Amino acid sequence: MKNTIKVERAKNDLTQEGLAQKIGVSRQTINSIEKGKYVPSTLLALKLAELFQTTVNDMFSLEEGDWG
Amino acid sequence: MKTQFLFPNAFKKWGWIILTPSFILGILVLFAASVFPTETDSSLIKQFGDFLDEIALVGTLMGLMFIGFSELKEEDEYVQKIRLESLLWATYLNIGLIILSTIFIYSDGFFEVMTYNLFTLPLFFVIRFHYYLSKR
Numbered sequence: 623m624k625n626t627i628k629v630e631r632a633k634n635d636l637t638q639e640g641l642a643q644k645i646g647v648s649r650q651t652i653n654s655i656e657k658g659k660y661v662p663s664t665l666l667a668l669k670l671a672e673l674f675q676t677t678v679n680d681m682f683s684l685e686e687g688d689w690g
Numbered sequence: 691m692k693t694q695f696l697f698p699n700a701f702k703k704w705g706w707i708i709l710t711p712s713f714i715l716g717i718l719v720l721f722a723a724s725v726f727p728t729e730t731d732s733s734l735i736k737q738f739g740d741f742l743d744e745i746a747l748v749g750t751l752m753g754l755m756f757i758g759f760s761e762l763k764e765e766d767e768y769v770q771k772i773r774l775e776s777l778l779w780a781t782y783l784n785i786g787l788i789i790l791s792t793i794f795i796y797s798d799g800f801f802e803v804m805t806y807n808l809f810t811l812p813l814f815f816v817i818r819f820h821y822y823l824s825k826r
Contacts, residue, residue: 648764650826660768 625682628656630674645669694770702760709753716746720805747808754812758819772822780815 631641638652645666654660662670664678671678719742762769787810791803 647766647768648826650764651766651768654768654826660771663767666767 623658623661623682623688624685625655625658627652627670627681630670630676630681634674641673644673696765697756697760699761699763699765701756702762705753705756705758705760707753708749709757712746712749712753715742716750719743719746750809751812754809754816758812758816762823768826769823772826773819776815776819776822779818780811783814784811 627641631638636644638656639649642649642652646669647666651660651662655662667678667682671681674681758773784807788807791800795803
């Protein structure tokens, strides 16, 4: 699964640590999500979308391998 | 969203404080039995010596439990995922080792393996959990 968190973060001038604090997770979790190592829960995805004033669909998108 | 019961964060530190001496004591009891009271010692010392292995095992188990099942300062859903995955992995490894030792090790040796097995599952879990926490 791909996501645009890094881009959104840059647009909003937020560090990983800053974003982590805003949505109540650790910096490592943001880092892992950005690197595609961890897929966040629906709850966390909704929080991210709300914070960046976008939608989950715009932030996260499926890749080929996700259908396997 | 709180879905699991975990010990408060402060228990983690106590886990290490309990585990360290208990684990060292356990190793001494298992491998250096000669440093402990023998039959010829007075009965009071001998009775205390009889309790050492119990203290070591209970302390080791409680220490490992507190270390593995205390909330981290930065507890979040990713940490919970790593914790549960580590528990699954440790259980598979433990079952695998029990099966192997059942097939290949007999009598006294098997009894010895079962002694270790009293604490290997939480031990594997704690090691794997912290390794993956550091790799995040």
